[in-house]
Amino acid sequence: MFAMRKIRWGKYIFLMLVAGFVLVPMFATVLGGFKSLGELRTNPFGLPDVWEFEYYAQVFADGSIWLLMKNSLIIAFFSVLLTLIIGTMTAFTFSHIKFAGYKYIYNYFLIGMMFPAAAAILPLFLKIRDLGLLDSLSGVVIPQVAFGLGFSILLFRSFFEQLPSELFDAARVDGCSYIKFYWHVILPLSTPILATVGVFVLVASWNNYLLPLLVLNTEQQYPWTLGIMQYRGEYGIEWNRILAYVTVTITPAIVFFLFAQKYIVEGLTGGAVKG
């Protein structure tokens, strides 16, 4: 009994240490935005002696932050929407239409999943340029959708195939067409997997940095990941401003995580495991 208790204590001390390792930088970031530079220097991690609100206020002052958020949101929204529509349509042809040779096409999509997105980034850039999509939000959305397809088709197909086949047989006997079956039966039954894939695409798109960096040139088009790097470039080592900015920009993701925890964990790890 005594030995067990010792192990418990050891375990909790260890967990608390790791939790500290995870949380201290985050708390320091949130609090850092409330400190003057001088205080930040002498007291980087503790509560501020004097709470300064001007750095947070200045993040919102010129309104550019809303534009960044809006752009990020537009990119994410259309990436999710298109991935869900195109992904389910394609997966449906594999799970229910089962045309001759569908397995080859399916494997073609799967092989692409192993391709590192960054490897062909230069030809991709030239392609986006030649299609006239450079410096437009669709230039970010479309490649993002293309890269998410393999993974989402895999998840959708295995989900569709697990749906009871009696449904399909009954619908066909009643003369329901394939498109109607897809729209009225498959999609309504697939909300769990739609949520899983949707969350995965949403988070990946919201956090994406390389592709917008490549495609977008004008500040009016920037998502927040580019905006944050620019802000840091402008203010150099005025860390209190930068920390305030970081705090504001990561807040939506954290709030979303706290509310949709179950779906996010499922989407980011459950999806990975099934893949």
Place this chain on the structure above:
Amino acid sequence: MSNEVTTIGKRSSTSSNQNVSRWFKKNNHGNRLLTLVLFLPPALLLFTIFVILPIGEAGYYSLFRWNGYGEPSQWVEFSNYVRLFKHGAFDTAVWNTFKIILISLVIQLPLALIIALSIYKKSWANSLFRLIFFLPYILAEVAAGLIWRFVFDGDYGVMARFTEALNTDTWYILADKNWAFVAILVVLVWKYFGFHMMIYIAALQGVPKDLIEASKLDGASRFQAIWYVKIPLIMSGITISIFFSILGALQTFDLIMPLTGGGPSNSTHTLVSYLYTFGITRMNVGFGSAVGVVLFICCVIFAFTYQSTIMKDKK
């Protein structure tokens, strides 16, 4: 004679038309074929144009010296690859990428496993710990990078405390050629261990409880229950997480940019940040494509050998 031939031809062509329409009718029940023609091409086109074709083009462009304008014309054979392998910064980038893989396998995954084993059971305290440990994973890499850039700043963050305590000069670790990459490795562990922990927790919750009970009844110690029962049963989760951590390590980029941008003096590049710095920012399409091809080959060789050897019997 000729008349006969034409009539035969006519007859066979009408019958083949009939065959086609019969085949179409037979296969188009419920608009099956029309649906296919509507549903398949969007994905096929997008995927081919933006994922598959660029890889092939990278291979082709890598044999040219080209700035991306007009047609590639200056054929240079393999000299881009020769230049690449002679470049010291590329060596460092490869070596750094290898270090990320090593740290993932030796520190990050075992840490994730130990934590998963201690908090996989359902209780409110465990849920809270899970939530905390997963938090860094949902942050964008650029935000995480900036947070840690502050923590590592010689004048402000933890490093300032550290040097103050030791009474030494201020130490800008991210500007220190010998230590900057160690600092990056710390951030990588911080950012990603929660993801692997979640994979293990999901696997552990699927282990049947009676197996663990049975092993306890047979007199197995805690350690034996972990080593001989739990770990073998979650092996498929472990294989998957190794797979993801190595593929992810090969493509590390976003975290490097806010932390060091590859500096000081190109000592902290990874394969992708090297590709970005020397290929994209200078529009060396040929050279950059050669880096991409090397990266591609590394990933594909790894993925195929891993899947055909280690993951094969797990599926």
